[in-house]
Amino acid sequence: MVFVGGRVVDPASGLDAVTPVEIADGRVRSIGAVPATEATVLDVTGMTIAPGFIDLHSHGQSVSSMQMQALDGVTTALELEAGVSPVAMAYRLAANEGRPINYGFSASWAGVRMRVLGGIDIGASVQALLSGLGRPAWKQPASERELATVVEHLEIELGAGALGIGVLAGYAPETTREEYIEIARLARRHDVPTFTHARYKNQTGDSRTAYDGIAEIVEAARGTGAHMHVCHVNSTSLRAIDDVHAAVEKALAEGHRVTTEGYPYGAGMTAVAAPFLHPDNLPLLGIGPQNIVVARTGERIASAERLLELRGTTPGEAVIAHYLDEGEADDRDVMRRALIFPDTAVASDAIGFVTASGAAATGWPLPSDARSHPRSAGTFARFWRTMVRETGALSDAEAIRRLTQVPADILASVSPDMRRKGTLSVGSDADVVVFDPTAFTDRATYASPNQASSGMRHVLVGGEFVVRDNEMLPEARPGRAVRGAIR
Numbered sequence: 001m002v003f004v005g006g007r008v009v010d011p012a013s014g015l016d017a018v019t020p021v022e023i024a025d026g027r028v029r030s031i032g033a034v035p036a037t038e039a040t041v042l043d044v045t046g047m048t049i050a051p052g053f054i055d056l057h058s059h060g061q062s063v064s065s066m067q068m069q070a071l072d073g074v075t076t077a078l079e080l081e082a083g084v085s086p087v088a089m090a091y092r093l094a095a096n097e098g099r100p101i102n103y104g105f106s107a108s109w110a111g112v113r114m115r116v117l118g119g120i121d122i123g124a125s126v127q128a129l130l131s132g133l134g135r136p137a138w139k140q141p142a143s144e145r146e147l148a149t150v151v152e153h154l155e156i157e158l159g160a161g162a163l164g165i166g167v168l169a170g171y172a173p174e175t176t177r178e179e180y181i182e183i184a185r186l187a188r189r190h191d192v193p194t195f196t197h198a199r200y201k202n203q204t205g206d207s208r209t210a211y212d213g214i215a216e217i218v219e220a221a222r223g224t225g226a227h228m229h230v231c232h233v234n235s236t237s238l239r240a241i242d243d244v245h246a247a248v249e250k251a252l253a254e255g256h257r258v259t260t261e262g263y264p265y266g267a268g269m270t271a272v273a274a275p276f277l278h279p280d281n282l283p284l285l286g287i288g289p290q291n292i293v294v295a296r297t298g299e300r301i302a303s304a305e306r307l308l309e310l311r312g313t314t315p316g317e318a319v320i321a322h323y324l325d326e327g328e329a330d331d332r333d334v335m336r337r338a339l340i341f342p343d344t345a346v347a348s349d350a351i352g353f354v355t356a357s358g359a360a361a362t363g364w365p366l367p368s369d370a371r372s373h374p375r376s377a378g379t380f381a382r383f384w385r386t387m388v389r390e391t392g393a394l395s396d397a398e399a400i401r402r403l404t405q406v407p408a409d410i411l412a413s414v415s416p417d418m419r420r421k422g423t424l425s426v427g428s429d430a431d432v433v434v435f436d437p438t439a440f441t442d443r444a445t446y447a448s449p450n451q452a453s454s455g456m457r458h459v460l461v462g463g464e465f466v467v468r469d470n471e472m473l474p475e476a477r478p479g480r481a482v483r484g485a486i487r
Helices: 063-070 087-097 109-118 126-134 144-159 177-190 210-224 233-253 304-313 329-340 375-389 396-403 405-410 416-420
Strands: 002-004 007-010 015-018 021-024 027-031 041-043 048-051 053-055 074-084 102-108 165-167 193-196 227-230 258-262 267-271 292-294 318-322 432-435 456-461 464-468
Touching (some): 048 396, 053 375, 053 405, 063 074, 063 375, 063 456, 063 464, 074 087, 074 109, 074 126, 074 165, 074 193, 074 456, 087 102, 102 109, 102 144, 109 144, 109 165, 126 267, 144 177, 165 177, 177 193, 177 210, 177 227, 210 233, 210 258, 227 233, 233 258, 329 375, 375 396, 396 405
Parallel strands (some): 002 041, 007 048, 074 102, 102 165, 165 193, 193 227
Antiparallel strands (some): 002 021, 007 015, 021 027, 048 432, 267 318, 292 318, 432 456
């Protein structure tokens, strides 16, 4: 097929022109000329043609969650912050079921610890891992022997194709810094990134602030030479974003590898039993129990007593924590500063949709009671709307670079698969989006999170349509595994 009449934007090559793009056999065959051979010609005049968007941070690994992300322009959604374990099983299960978009996993530090320290078998399930975060057994400091076993298991996972190591330090803050350094040393030995949820996110306090959390990540990069990636820098930094950026800038100026990602929302989503949501800690975050909403039911938590009750009875219950007020100009500016920092990738932190009963939401379209955070449906369109169309904070080309080339480059050292993604060039994978830059917008809200983005005309994964003429193709399963290859 050949797309004609559209503006082709490929930041990796610098191409920005109205020119034809030919796709054949799952790859980009030519750019710049309509082929003489027979081909299906699609007129996309007025549209932007770009590489498919790459999400480094998506816990929404089910078919239906990935279909929702496809309408947001995502062609590759990776579970890198939490990761999975065993990695080989996760890849096998996804391949057997089929996926509408590309998928991949990091090795899960938390998952390995659950097995080694807690005797908890989560069976390569992302949702099981997230539900187990509130269980105390895996969070304890490791003995010397236990740490050696954790490192050994993570190394096995890297050999099985993991795309790096996911480290949920923020959910186990009592683990030692020495263990974190050992994980960074393992990553450096194999030249893979670590993907860290920073240990701390408090705005005030003595030694457990957002700055202290980023300082640990930066020091690991400085001390080991590992590539340290900061997950959702917006929600772990909050109003300390300028101090956090200063620490990252200093590390980059010294030649260390520290990368960042963010999403354009003022609220986060996590399990109610997350350590940082304990009632005693909320004042350090600048919020109270009333800023926390149960995602499944819409209950706004009224008191510290009710919060403690939920943490005790349903520790895995997903809640939305409103850290920043999206209606306030100052807080919106904090969000903007988090996203415009040089080379920050856009990543959704998507969470799988569930119904009011707590069961996983399946099928297309999603049921009317499907609930999650709006970022699970609208991150990339919201980024485009707020950072390009409404404010002009970023140019079209720079915004597309943050959605494509930047995340691809973060994984270039570990994954040969990613070297063919994030670009529209001859021979690259035909993961392609065609969208209306004047109409591409998010529709998901906190009240109605299951509303898909609009304005995405076509989405192709490996040259096959997943979205065509603004409509989801529910049976399409062209997604392929993105794997690591350690040295």
